[in-house]
Amino acid sequence: MELGGSVAIITGAGGAIGGATARLFAAEGATVVLADVRNEGSEEIARQVRESGGKASSCTADVSDEKDVVALVRSTVDSFGSLDILVNNAAISMTTPILDIDVADWDRVLAVNLRSVFLLSREAFRFMKTRKKGKIVSMASASAKIGGLVVGAHYAASKAGVICFTKSLALQAAPYGINVNAVCPGPTRTPMTEAWGEKANEEFAAKIPFKRYGEPREIAEAILFLASERSRYVTGEILDVNGGLIMD
Numbered sequence: 119m120e121l122g123g124s125v126a127i128i129t130g131a132g133g134a135i136g137g138a139t140a141r142l143f144a145a146e147g148a149t150v151v152l153a154d155v156r157n158e159g160s161e162e163i164a165r166q167v168r169e170s171g172g173k174a175s176s177c178t179a180d181v182s183d184e185k186d187v188v189a190l191v192r193s194t195v196d197s198f199g200s201l202d203i204l205v206n207n208a209a210i211s212m213t214t215p216i217l218d219i220d221v222a223d224w225d226r227v228l229a230v231n232l233r234s235v236f237l238l239s240r241e242a243f244r245f246m247k248t249r250k251k252g253k254i255v256s257m258a259s260a261s262a263k264i265g266g267l268v269v270g271a272h273y274a275a276s277k278a279g280v281i282c283f284t285k286s287l288a289l290q291a292a293p294y295g296i297n298v299n300a301v302c303p304g305p306t307r308t309p310m311t312e313a314w315g316e317k318a319n320e321e322f323a324a325k326i327p328f329k330r331y332g333e334p335r336e337i338a339e340a341i342l343f344l345a346s347e348r349s350r351y352v353t354g355e356i357l358d359v360n361g362g363l364i365m366d
């Protein structure tokens with residue numbers, strides 16, 4: 119098993135990609151802590167993982183809130199004795215055009231999508247540094263590279279921030295044997311993209327060389343690679359998983 123004996127926090131684990139990642143990690147032997155601001159979805163996934171013999175617990179946490187983040191990392195280490203993998207997956211998406219974005223929406227998107235990555239990574243790094251090992255994987259987005267046409271500019275800008283934060287942390291964490299990377303998905307078949315509507319999705323899919331959206335499981339497999347020992351010499355990488363939409 120790729121992750122046997124590891125303890126992993128996955129944020130936004132009640133959602134499509136987070137849920138697929140939690141299931142995959144548990145199947146690969148990790149103890150998974152599913153954190154989400156809405157606990158019903160993540161608790162149901164944790165229950166299913168336990169029923170099939172895996173190790174999982176769920177908890178309610180708002181990743182934009184410093185107190186919740188500190189408590190999440192502390193309770194994970196107290197309960198399971200370690201924190202080996204952090205997956206910064208929680209995010210919110212808005213499609214508001216720039217002229218209609220108000221300051222409250224701008225701040226909320228940046229707080230949930232980018233401040234959270236800083237807060238969680240800081241607390242995880244604090245712990246992983248003492249162990250001289252660890253893996254931090256954050257979710258960026260193709261919109262960070264090409265701009266947000268369907269998704270809002272605030273969402274795209276937050277994800278561009280995730281990319282730069284990932285590279286900065288990778289530099290500072292490398293001396294401690296910690297790998298810090300990001301996955302950069304193109305459009306993926308999830309409720310987030312379903313909300314764009316059928317017409318927008320058909321038009322977008324036609325522009326992708328594979329002529330289809332990614333599946334949550336396909337994104338989870340890239341996250342697994344970056345969380346496993348198979349990527350031990352990879353750090354500061356922004357891994358495109360987009361069916362050929364962007365090649366850079």
Ligand SMILES: NC(=O)c1ccc[n+]([C@@H]2O[C@H](COP(=O)([O-])OP(=O)(O)OC[C@H]3O[C@@H](n4cnc5c(N)ncnc54)[C@H](O)[C@@H]3O)[C@@H](O)[C@H]2O)c1
Binds near residue numbers: 133154155179182209
């Ligand atoms: N779906 C796509 O096409 C796509 C494309 C590129 C990047 N991504 C990124 O992949 C990740 C997962 O996307 P998804 O499509 O599975 O989204 P999703 O909406 O299905 O899941 C996101 C989860 O995050 C949780 N969440 C929201 N705010 C939170 C908060 N403050 N604290 C804790 N949890 C919170 C939600 O409750 C939800 O369960 C996100 O970072 C997203 O930006 C998705």
